[in-house]
Amino acid sequence: MAAVRYACRDGWRLIVRHWGMSLLTVFTAMSVFFIIGASTLFVLNVRNIVSSLENQLTIQAYLKPKADIAAAEKAIKALPYVKETKAITKDMALERLRSRIGEQAKAVMLLGENPLPESIEIKVRKASEVAETARLLVAVPEVEDIVYAGRVAEKLTRVSGFVEKFSIVMLLVAIAASGVVLFNTIRISVYSRAEEIGVMMMVGATSTYVALPFVIQGFILGLAGALLASVMLCGTYYAAVTRLKDMLPFLPFIESTRLTGKLAFMLVCCGATVSLISSLMAVEKFIRKASRPL
Amino acid sequence: MDIKFSGVTKIFEPDIIALEDIYLQVDKGEFVYLVGETGSGKTTLMRCITREVVPTRGQISVGGNLLRKINRFDLALFRRDIGVVFQSFLLLPNLTAFENVAFVLEVMGLPPKEISERVSEVLKLVGIWRRRNLYPPQLSGGEQQRLAIARAIVNGPSLLIADEPTGNLDTHTADEIMQLILGINAAGTTVLMATHNQYLVDTYRHRVVEIHRGRVVRDEEQGRYELNGGC
Numbered sequence: 325m326a327a328v329r330y331a332c333r334d335g336w337r338l339i340v341r342h343w344g345m346s347l348l349t350v351f352t353a354m355s356v357f358f359i360i361g362a363s364t365l366f367v368l369n370v371r372n373i374v375s376s377l378e379n380q381l382t383i384q385a386y387l388k389p390k391a392d393i394a395a396a397e398k399a400i401k402a403l404p405y406v407k408e409t410k411a412i413t414k415d416m417a418l419e420r421l422r423s424r425i426g427e428q429a430k431a432v433m434l435l436g437e438n439p440l441p442e443s444i445e446i447k448v449r450k451a452s453e454v455a456e457t458a459r460l461l462v463a464v465p466e467v468e469d470i471v472y473a474g475r476v477a478e479k480l481t482r483v484s485g486f487v488e489k490f491s492i493v494m495l496l497v498a499i500a501a502s503g504v505v506l507f508n509t510i511r512i513s514v515y516s517r518a519e520e521i522g523v524m525m526m527v528g529a530t531s532t533y534v535a536l537p538f539v540i541q542g543f544i545l546g547l548a549g550a551l552l553a554s555v556m557l558c559g560t561y562y563a564a565v566t567r568l569k570d571m572l573p574f575l576p577f578i579e580s581t582r583l584t585g586k587l588a589f590m591l592v593c594c595g596a597t598v599s600l601i602s603s604l605m606a607v608e609k610f611i612r613k614a615s616r617p618l
Numbered sequence: 619m620d621i622k623f624s625g626v627t628k629i630f631e632p633d634i635i636a637l638e639d640i641y642l643q644v645d646k647g648e649f650v651y652l653v654g655e656t657g658s659g660k661t662t663l664m665r666c667i668t669r670e671v672v673p674t675r676g677q678i679s680v681g682g683n684l685l686r687k688i689n690r691f692d693l694a695l696f697r698r699d700i701g702v703v704f705q706s707f708l709l710l711p712n713l714t715a716f717e718n719v720a721f722v723l724e725v726m727g728l729p730p731k732e733i734s735e736r737v738s739e740v741l742k743l744v745g746i747w748r749r750r751n752l753y754p755p756q757l758s759g760g761e762q763q764r765l766a767i768a769r770a771i772v773n774g775p776s777l778l779i780a781d782e783p784t785g786n787l788d789t790h791t792a793d794e795i796m797q798l799i800l801g802i803n804a805a806g807t808t809v810l811m812a813t814h815n816q817y818l819v820d821t822y823r824h825r826v827v828e829i830h831r832g833r834v835v836r837d838e839e840q841g842r843y844e845l846n847g848g849c
């Protein structure tokens with residue numbers, strides 16, 4: 325208990341003694357964690373937009389004349405990737421046309437019989453599944469023709485894939501950067517107390533006893549950086565979303581406070597973990613070297 | 619705490635022989651002067667006892683502990699039973715005199731009340747109680763030496779290793795420091811003291827071990843200082 329009390333007191337003393345470096349570390353950690361949080365929010369928003377666009381992507385399968393629409397819908401529903409289907413009868417198709425072009429739709433009726441074909445509207449889970457689903461639809465005997473936004477689907481697939489890869493790289497780089505910053509701060513702290521550590525070990529301090537204050541120092545700095553980053557992120561995100569919504573009202577931005585709360589919690593956990601690991605590594609490396617006899 | 623060196627040789631890379639085939643037995647409660655020219659191997663021998671230096675050949679046993687086999691954790695516990703007065707004091711400049719001594723006991727995990735009592739007692743014993751709130755650079759050489767001794771004895775060690783504890787001190791202060799160390803020895807602590815101070819060795823007669831070029835060349839009960847240098 326006394327050792328923990330000493331470690332906390334000494335860890336705090338280390339922070340105060342090197343206050344300039346501590347401030348710089350907190351600021352750097354805050355910046356890095358802010359970048360991590362901001363890039364995560366960016367990725368989540370892009371995913372949200374992509375996913376909402378994907379939801380709007382439909383494949384229209386036009387049926388052969390006199391094909392059984394119920395049987396066709398049943399066959400299509402059984403295909404993989406198909407999320408949702410909707411049967412469009414001749415009357416429904418005409419109704420849709422009327423709603424789009426108004427009274428001009430009456431011209432169609434001049435032909436005598438409703439010439440619009442029956443069709444099935446199909447939704448898939450992901451944009452990447454559109455092309456494959458279209459290929460499978462060709463094999464359905466009732467289907468005569470297929471219409472879908474092939475290029476849009478391809479582009480969405482590409483954007484989605486890129487955003488995922490970019491986000492992973494971005495997160496790894498940012499986490500590594502924060503780890504290196506904290507590692508260096510603790511290393512400087514440890515080296516500035518090299519003589520003290522030597523004396524401590526000489527009078528019988530265990531490695532844990534020597535290491536604990538430095539680990540606590542790193543933990544506090546990392547945690548403070550992550551906490552400040554979370555607060556800043558939540559503040560700036562809602563302000564940014566409000567503005568963006570005015571500028572781009574057709575894009576669905578994430579506004580859930582639960583999500584940002586979760587993200588802030590994740591950032592704090594990430595800050596705590598990264599700071600603990602990097603401080604431990606820095607101090608352990610030094611102690612191993614210092615305790616090695618000649 | 620007894621010390622036993624059996625055929626200890628230490629060679630620093632590439633080929634500097636610091637100690638050569640040392641056989642030495644120091645009994646519990648004994649007072650031993652280590653004498654010899656600068657660079658003869660006195661400090662290396664002492665550092666072997668605290669396991670800052672590991673012999674190239676031979677065995678060292680201290681208080682029944684075979685130092686070659688001791689692990690990192692046990693080494694820490696072992697060192698708590700040894701007091702070391704370094705040649706250059708090695709006081710921590712940003713801690714007060716009181717804190718410099720207290721931190722040895724903090725390392726051992728003692729409760730604050732006991733730490734306070736024991737530090738006060740030992741600072742009074744070495745005569746720097748009134749200077750307890752000063753930092754080492756604010757103390758004189760003699761006071762720093764007393765503080766270093768206070769730090770070495772505050773945990774009640776079974777063995778006190780003092781490397782030139784009176785170096786750079788005037789005769790009067792050296793005398794006072796010596797009285798202090800003798801008092802500690804009288805209380806049952808084994809003392810191994812490296813010194814160049816002829817006056818002290820010849821005045822306070824005890825066993826003298828002379829080292830020359832890494833070898834024990836003289837081992838006398840109630841010996842005198844004069845260096846034989848292997849003759």
